[in-house]
Amino acid sequence: MELITSFDREVLDLPFYDEGHRALADSVAAWCDGGTALWQEVCESEPDKAAVRLTRQLGADGWLAFLDPGHGEGPRTDGSPAPHPGDLRAVCLMREALAYTEDLADFAFSIQTLAATPLIRFGDDEQKQRYLPGMAAGSLIGAFAVSEEQAGSDVAGISLRADRTEDGGYVLNGHKAWIANGTVADLYVVIARTSNAPGPLGLTAFLVPADTPGLRVRERLDAVAPRSFAHLSFEECRVPAEAVLGKPGRGFVIAMDLLERFRMTVGAAALGFARRAADTALARARSRKVGGALLIDQQLTKASLADMEVQLNASALLVARAAWEADRGSPRFARHSNIAKLHATEEAQRIVDGAVQLLGASGVIRGSVTERLYRQIRSLRIYEGTSEVMRLTIAGTLDARRADRVAHEV
Numbered sequence: 001m002e003l004i005t006s007f008d009r010e011v012l013d014l015p016f017y018d019e020g021h022r023a024l025a026d027s028v029a030a031w032c033d034g035g036t037a038l039w040q041e042v043c044e045s046e047p048d049k050a051a052v053r054l055t056r057q058l059g060a061d062g063w064l065a066f067l068d069p070g071h072g073e074g075p076r077t078d079g080s081p082a083p084h085p086g087d088l089r090a091v092c093l094m095r096e097a098l099a100y101t102e103d104l105a106d107f108a109f110s111i112q113t114l115a116a117t118p119l120i121r122f123g124d125d126e127q128k129q130r131y132l133p134g135m136a137a138g139s140l141i142g143a144f145a146v147s148e149e150q151a152g153s154d155v156a157g158i159s160l161r162a163d164r165t166e167d168g169g170y171v172l173n174g175h176k177a178w179i180a181n182g183t184v185a186d187l188y189v190v191i192a193r194t195s196n197a198p199g200p201l202g203l204t205a206f207l208v209p210a211d212t213p214g215l216r217v218r219e220r221l222d223a224v225a226p227r228s229f230a231h232l233s234f235e236e237c238r239v240p241a242e243a244v245l246g247k248p249g250r251g252f253v254i255a256m257d258l259l260e261r262f263r264m265t266v267g268a269a270a271l272g273f274a275r276r277a278a279d280t281a282l283a284r285a286r287s288r289k290v291g292g293a294l295l296i297d298q299q300l301t302k303a304s305l306a307d308m309e310v311q312l313n314a315s316a317l318l319v320a321r322a323a324w325e326a327d328r329g330s331p332r333f334a335r336h337s338n339i340a341k342l343h344a345t346e347e348a349q350r351i352v353d354g355a356v357q358l359l360g361a362s363g364v365i366r367g368s369v370t371e372r373l374y375r376q377i378r379s380l381r382i383y384e385g386t387s388e389v390m391r392l393t394i395a396g397t398l399d400a401r402r403a404d405r406v407a408h409e410v
């Protein structure tokens with residue numbers, strides 16, 4: 001019997017995916033379906049407790065094993081498929097299923113993956129051996145700290161200083177802002193300014209353990225969708241030269257490499273939220289009677305549900321295409337990653353809003369599925385590149401040669 005999952009089976013059957021991806025999709029969907037008690041528990045927990053609980057559980061059940069590429073290949077401990085290192089289609093499928101099921105599960109999975117990926121891609125052997133086994137097990141929690149209050153979209157404007165010390169190390173002074181897992185992380189990947197070279201040229205990435213003297217949570221933040229979220233402060237925070245990730249002066253490249261890979265996964269999470277909203281709207285329309293007829297039989301309702309379906313298809317295809325481009329090593333994958341993030345997050349917002357509308361008053365009751373989705377979807381149009389920044393970046397990749405071909409017509 002075919003397993004009913006949160007995924008669109010017709011999309012999964014497209015050649016973007018292979019049998020391994022399809023098996024992974026079934027496996028993660030079954031894990032999500034079987035986790036009702038866990039979802040209930042984390043919904044009732046404080047955000048910090050939920051972040052730790054979920055990261056540990058994801059690790060214990062093998063979903064983070066791919067973050068330690070030396071040891072994480074192959075199936076999970078129970079023999080079922082798991083993501084493979086560097087496989088962005090797998091990361092997207094994981095995020096889609098987790099977001100469909102529980103926002104905080106997607107949060108725990110995505111931030112741990114976000115923090116581990118620069119280590120996997122740019123860390124030396126000693127750094128990988130020190131941190132990745134714990135991150136893969138879920139026992140060591142990571143965070144990625146690039147943003148500052150005056151440097152959000154403008155990453156090149158980072159001002160947190162990392163100056164050389166006499167013993168060859170660095171001393172960090174300044175602030176980071178809006179950091180996911182900020183209150184619970186054991187390890188921060190921090191982008192800091194190490195030289196006066198202009199803009200992006202003077203930035204370096206550092207690995208800073210949370211217990212480093214001088215690093216502290218400056219302020220806990222309460223977002224519309226509660227989660228571990230904080231401003232950080234660095235005061236005379238000393239780290240050895242071995243804390244540099246990659247090469248000095250390559251911090252901007254490391255940050256962009258990560259964001260270009262992850263934007264499509266934000267699109268995948270948006271798709272998961274949107275699909276949950278559309279399923280909820282359809283269920284309601286099939287049961288709600290208005291004026292003696294079911295809501296589903298009204299033409300306006302049909303139009304609303306049809307629009308949702310079209311947009312879900314478009315987002316799923318754009319995410320699949322972007323991840324496939326990245327996995328096959330296409331040099332232009334970042335363009336598709338940006339397109340997928342922009343479209344999927346903007347349309348997910350519309351779909352969630354449409355679902356709230358279709359549910360009427362019951363759609364805005366605190367704690368209901370649609371009310372929670374309404375709060376959860378909002379940040380996705382902001383983090384890892386706002387929609388405006390995505391539009392600017394996509395516009396910068398338009399093909400001038402095609403315009404040249406028709407220039408005589410204008």
Ligand SMILES: Cc1cc2nc3c(=O)[nH]c(=O)nc-3n(C[C@H](O)[C@H](O)[C@H](O)COP(=O)(O)OP(=O)(O)OC[C@H]3O[C@@H](n4cnc5c(N)ncnc54)[C@H](O)[C@@H]3O)c2cc1C
Pocket residue numbers: 144145146147148149150151152153154177178179180181223379382383384385386387388389392
């Ligand atoms: C839930 C959440 C989690 C986050 N997690 C992390 C994290 O883990 N690590 C981290 O480092 N950061 C994190 N961030 C920060 C996030 O990356 C920034 O919020 C984002 O980059 C936008 O920066 P900003 O908030 O400073 O807005 P700004 O950059 O000030 O932008 C404000 C507005 O101006 C627009 N704008 C900016 N530049 C232009 C332009 N050139 N033209 C037109 N419009 C423009 C933007 O699109 C936006 O609408 C998180 C944010 C949120 C909401």
